[in-house]
Amino acid sequence: MQLILASQSPRRKELMGLFHIPFAIQVADIDETMDETLPACQEVARVSRMKAEATPHGADDVVVAADTIVVCDGKVLGKPKDPTDAYRMLRLLSGKDHQVMTGLTVLRGDAATVCTEITDIHFRELTDKEIWNYIRSGDPMDKAGSYGIQGGAALFVERIVGDYYNVMGLPVCRLGQILRVIAPELMEESV
Numbered sequence: 001m002q003l004i005l006a007s008q009s010p011r012r013k014e015l016m017g018l019f020h021i022p023f024a025i026q027v028a029d030i031d032e033t034m035d036e037t038l039p040a041c042q043e044v045a046r047v048s049r050m051k052a053e054a055t056p057h058g059a060d061d062v063v064v065a066a067d068t069i070v071v072c073d074g075k076v077l078g079k080p081k082d083p084t085d086a087y088r089m090l091r092l093l094s095g096k097d098h099q100v101m102t103g104l105t106v107l108r109g110d111a112a113t114v115c116t117e118i119t120d121i122h123f124r125e126l127t128d129k130e131i132w133n134y135i136r137s138g139d140p141m142d143k144a145g146s147y148g149i150q151g152g153a154a155l156f157v158e159r160i161v162g163d164y165y166n167v168m169g170l171p172v173c174r175l176g177q178i179l180r181v182i183a184p185e186l187m188e189e190s191v
Contacts, residue, residue: 003186006055006065007169011150015170016064019179021186023064028054032067040071041101041116048103049114062183063107068169070145072098077145086135086146093145093156094126100145100167106178113178117171119162121149126156144169 003023005016016023030050034043044067052065070077072092080086100119105112134153140146147153149160149167165172180187 001060001062001183001186002058003183004055004057004061004063006051006063009169011148011168012066012170015165015168015172018172019176019187026055026057026063028056030054034069034076036076040069040076041103041118044069044101044103045105045114045116046103048105049107049112052105052107052112057107059109061108062179062186063105064175065105065107066102066170068100068102068144068166070098070100070147072096072145079142079144080140080146083135083141086140087131089146090126090131090134090140091128093123093147094131095123097122098145100162102166102169102171104171104175104178106175106182108182111182113182115174115178117163117166117174119160119164119166121157121167122159123156124158130156 003021004026005023006027008027028051032047047067048065052063055063057063077089098121102117105114137152139148139151163171163173
């Protein structure tokens, strides 16, 4: 049995390291397009399951796949296409509540646990100068919603309700609970 992380994200790799369990990284190339007519929390879970199922793995391997989006005013904010798109997203988030949703799938054999973890965030009002300075740092360009809470955007967050690590892209607490059920022998070595 092997634990496989179905992601190239350096943040998810770092967070998987918190379990102190050896794991491999395997990534499948899938179409991550979401159906905008369906609830975002349902679609992000579906995409995570597609990632898990398309990842090369053996019959007894445990595959962990995640997909993260930001939702504000009913709009799904993925990764920005360019600095102007990043500005648009950060301007939308300024002074508002929003949700970070991570679809999480843990797959072992024919058994799959699929869920969506939701964390509520409130940004303080941002100035245009703050937004552009943050964009120039390069930090928002590969992140859903154009921000990383573990970086410079930490200065924007007034309130957070839920799993902090979910905002980074992997709901660590929920993942640990699922692994204890689906692969208890792996968790014997964990913290």
